[in-house]
Amino acid sequence: MHNNTDSEVTSLSPSSPIRSPRPPAYYVQSPSSDSHDGEKTTSMHSTPVLSPTGSPPHSNSSVGRHSRQSSSSRVSGSLKPGSRKILPSDDRGWQRKGGKERRECYVIEEEGLLEDEEREKSFPRRYYFLIFVVGFIVLFSLFSLILWGASKPQKPKITMKSITFQEFKIQAGSDYSGVATEMITINSTVKMIYRNTGTFFGVHVTATPLDLSYFELPIGSGTMRKFYQSRKSQRSVTVTVTGNKVPMHGSGAGLSTSTGTTTIPVQLKLSFIVRSRAYVLGKLVKPKFIKKIDCNITFHPNKINAPISLKNSCTYD
Template sequence: MHAKTDSEVTSLAPSSPTRSPRRPVYYVQSPSRDSHDGEKTTTSFHSTPVLSPMGSPPHSHSSVGRHSRESSSSRFSGSLKPGSRKISPNDASSRGAHRKGHKQWKECDVIEEEGLLEDEERDKGLPRRCYFLAFVLGFFILFSMFSLILWGASRPQKPKVTMKSITFEQFKIQAGSDATGVATDMISMNSTVKMIYRNTGTFFGVHVTSTPLDLSFSQIPIASGTMKKFYQSRKSQRSVSVTVMGNKVPLYGSGASLSSSTGTTTLPVSLKLNFIVHSRAYILGKLVKPKFYKKIECDITFDPSKLNVPISLKNSCTYD
């Protein structure tokens, strides 16, 4: 048989003054998803009335309605976006664990990256310190070598001292007594020693001093003199005069042969002059200071007939 639809039943049913009770109407909610839009999912509900057939038992209506609601709710829940789904506790815990693990991995990556950066900085810092130390050490070595070269080059350029002459202005012997009252012959003399000092250095000047010039008779110092300090520039020379004198120096027994009634000796007197000349050069400020020593000894013979006459020392001196 052909089953009549609800619309046909409604149209064929005779109109009666008494209105029959309205049948329950069920709506089926079907979500419509826009398949072309990947970002948003719009849920639209289409309400379709479903009429309960005539003569259907009451439980059938409830079952149909319940089935319709369940199907619509399941369809509605299935049509939602994954992000808008209701997350179950298990899913939340797993996602939290995943995030926690991901965060821990991030922290490990950060720590590892910081360690690499520290290693790189350490690797970069070590060569810099090494370069600095190498530069300082190299500079010190080069400077030391340069200073050593200058010192070695200055050593052969020794100053030269040439003794010229000695002039006796006074040479007197007289009787007297020493500080303790012992009677003895005593000598007083006055002389001038002349010399030439020459600096042979080509790139440095020198500061010159000397020990006292001692004039002795029979190993007894009878006169002494001091040379004044001076500075001599490179490749230059000067004449130096030093006064050597003594006043009432006791001779004790050594002066017996020199004494006379006139107070002056009539015999030649052998004397010895000795002293040391110190020369110091300053190169590169005071960093390189070569020193030069010249020991001079002269054998002098005093002739009473040549008083106030210069006595040549050209061949009478030794230089060490």
């Protein structure tokens, strides 16, 4: 660049018109870094920038700061969590856009990523256990319901086989209050077959007392012992039904004889209830089966110690 000196100005002829002085020239220095052996050498390239208005130098610096602030705000506003990072090796971009502003952008971006990671980690810790428990309860309940539904049709089967009277006597006597009446004494054995049809569960079996009655008058009773029946198996059950000098209060007037042995057939009824409890899944799934059995029996005097078939004489409800 060539600048006018004072000698040149004074050498002008007096007749030449007077010109207004030129505004001072301003220079912008652009840094360029060249690295050689770890040392930086800065070459200054002077470029004149003429200010037509002759504004002072500080106006340009304020404009530059404003432009840098606006550009940094635009950069920081455009950066969001998940956006591409500018590598630190990009020295020119680092120096060109300002190290301080770029570091602030990195800090904001890293904080956003850390918040996202913490949010993702906090969700499993808080809700995964609850989701697991709820899912387990739902699946377990569904599995239990399936087992219960599959076990209900597999009801146990009870088949009455026979009843045998070892003793059957009706003779005159008196009750506990001293009133004269006929007294009946019986001793019999009832046989039945119990079969568990369950394919994947056993059953615990109980029963109410076996009641033997004559026209609604109880004359004998027997108790079946509890037992456990495994899956797909059966057993023969024997119950003793007895009655010792039971007062009949006029009901057996036509049955008594001097020998105590009746000469006519006697209509009797045997009634009881069998309860079976299956433990399919511990005590959580335990279906219950109830069977009510009624048998009509005709006793003949010549059937002492002879089995009386009950195959077609019983109803099962």
